[in-house]
Amino acid sequence: MTRRLLMVSPHFPPDGSAGAHRARLLAPHLPDHGWEPTVVTVDPRDYETRLDPELAAMVPSSLRVIRCRAWPARWTRRVGIGDLGLRAFRGLYGACSALLREEAFDALFITIYPAYPAMLGPVLKRRFHVPFVLDYQDPWVGSWGRTVGGGPGGRADRRSRLSRWLAARLEPVAVRAADAITAVSAETYEAMWSRNPDLPRPACLTLPIGGEEADFAHVRAGDRRNPYFDPSDGNVHICGVGTLLPLGFETLRAVLRALAEVREHRPHLYERIRLHFFGTSNETRADAPARVRPVADALGVGDHVHEVAPRIAYSDAIAVQAQATALLLMGSTEHHYTASKLYPGFLAARPLVAVYHEASSVCEILRRAARPPSVRLIAYDDRARAESRVDDIAAALSAVAEDPSYDARAVDLEVLAGYSAHALAGRLAKLLDDVAGPRLP
Secondary structure, X not given: OOEEEEEEOOOOOOEXXXXXXXXXXXXXXXXXXXXXXXXXXXXXXXXXXXXXXXXXXXXXXXXXXXXXXXXXXXXXXHHOOOOHHHHHHHHXXXXXXXXXXXXXOOEEEEEEOOOHHHHHHHHHHHHHOOOEEEEEOOOOOOOEOOOEOOOHHHOOOHHHHHHHHHHHHHHHHHHHHOOEEEEOOHHHHHHHHHHOOOOOOOEEEEOOOOEOXXXXXXXXXXXXXXXXXXXXXXXXXXXXXXXXXXXHHHHHHHHHHHHHHHHHHOHHHHOOEEEEEEEEEEEOOOOOOOOOHHHXXXXXXXXXXXXXXXXXXXXXXXXXXXXXXXXXXXXXXXXXXXXXXXXXXXXXOOOEEEEEEOOOHHHHHHHHHEOOOOEEEEEEOOOOOHHHHXXXXXXXXXXXXXXXXXOHHHEOHHHHHOOEHHHHHHHHHHHHHHHHOOOOO
16 A cells, blocks of 8 residues: 655755755655655745756656745845745645645655754644654754854854754754654764754664766756866866855865865876866855855966856756766765765766765765776875875876776676665655554555
8 A cells, every 4th residue: 555755845846956856856766665755845936046947857747746835035034034944834834734634644754954844843743643754954953053154254153153043942842753863864863862862762764865867867868068168178177066065165175285286296187187166155146156266266276177156057967977077076074974966976977086074974885886996085084184185185186187987897886776866765665664654454
């Protein structure tokens, strides 16, 4: 007997935000594992981000999607509220309540960010007696408002401190009501319990973002060319896609210092290398501030570094990865950090240069899944920081420039299969079976 899941995801295609992909990737595969999903999300008219129609075309037409209105940002921002979770809270509650009142659902799944809709879990569970799973795409209470924030230079300010204070008080309420917790890394929920040691510990599941092979097939079938560089111009285009977080600047500086070392010691390779960074600001506005170029210019390598600070369309991101000479994956000093682009990087079938903190789950995955020349991993830790590995990073960049070949035989596809969207949906379905209880005959 097929069971039914109500999935709450404020971000969903055609919204191109990173948060849109969690439900987009999992929901289409859940029916193969005995669960029929209904996604509750926000009406596209109420997103502030750039809409991506091609991303919406990647959502199967068979997936049921219910949309609700959010308070218009042009009104709420007058009083200092822009968070989509706050703006859409009432609409999401109304849509979920109507569905739960009229139809039978076996479980409720709420993914954050934004975080405030997680508070729907305790309310809907109490009112409709539906099991509730809380999903963390990012920590609810992290460095924001403590060491980083919206102040000058990315420092914590009064507003970010207030946001952190509120998050620290709301999170325990949602967690206490949860029948299970999923997160992109075990460190995410372990850190939550270290802050709240008295909270009950329900079933937990580490569920990375994963990737979808059909996304690459969709873009390749359309013969889409990326609009940022010519992959046949004879240069070595090493591309990184994704937000540069405040705690990622140490890793960035190490990579750019490594590029400067290549310029110093192997100038013939430096002349061909082009480092590209896309979507570093996680903003869609055209005047989003550059984060990489100021550092590159200060280190004297700005002439070989290209940055597109605004978030680019998902289909363009896929094209960039598929047409790059090699891909650059960078972590941060935050130990929980795990790369949502890891599995897509393998789907692109391009060599990877990965620079991560040793505690990141990415290191363990890469060591099991691949070896050079397909993957060159440079790991650091709290004692030997990223900048102590500059020579190793420079060697990896030089090796890619000299021989950018990709050897599929150096990749263990069986290890990577567990990070496909289909496999991850299967793991979620097993957890949902436990939460919902035995199936009736």
